[in-house]
Amino acid sequence: MSDNDLNPRRSFLSGFGKFTLSASAIALLAGNEKLALVSEASAQTANNDVTILNSALGAEQQAIAAYQLGAESGLLQKPVLDLAVQFQGHHKQHADVLAKAVAKLGGKPVTPLKDYSFPKDKLKAQADVLAFAASLEKGAVSAYLGAVPILTDRELAKAAASILGDEAMHWAILRQALGQNPVPDAFMS
């Protein structure tokens, strides 16, 4: 087992950078049009990976903002508050890794929105905050499930699946805290 196998974060960051957007230009300059076409295809797949990672990054930034809103609402009591802060920390780690991955692929990481227009007027009790967070976590699981099969780089797909597992645990624990069946189905969608 390699060191990278033991360190998903390092593995996530080391598995790409194989495609550079200037590769086709170099091949064209060298007079090799066939190679240029191949390189353009590679660049397109890298672009798709950037798009997919940026979508995930946007969702992570939204989750960070949502947990911040929950933490500052005064509605969460310990130990739920501590759990929310811990989950927010996970999302910050995901966002950090995703942003670095996008940059390493030659893309521009998306930045957090100034305002997510969260439904503050509907958050009146701890259960409302937990239900809102659970809905975002479920959405995040689905987003990663929609990303894993189309990420070209298998190391990226592996890392996205690793994050998916973390989001699914958040979702299950939030459901448990709400008194709901934490794992209602055998499969996620």
Added chain:
Amino acid sequence: MKILAMSLAFLTLLASGPTARAADGDAGRGEEIYQRCVACHALAQNRVGPRHCGLFGRKAGTVKGYQYSAAMKKYAVTWDDAALDHFIENPLKVVPGTKMGYAGIKDPQERADLIAYLKKATSDPKTCD
């Protein structure tokens, strides 16, 4: 009579297209499927993705206050059942360069259910003012 029969056959063929499939969708099941979208989308607010209220009959890439990709701004469709069915199946293939980095929903019945829900929810005055 032959022309009438041919016309009826043509209409039947049209009715068997994506629009008819969407009409057969289950909005209740579609609401569950919509939970897959909420990491990025909301009905009434722009978030990571644009708001869905007012979706049907809207030109692609035109929600006020949302920063679209250049590709989506150029995508010359008006959202209806058929256009949504096509896009949701494989967003990155249908609109290369879209910001929606998602594999899509491959099951036609799930797309029909989702579209049925969207049609109901995005025109609900309680949610979409």
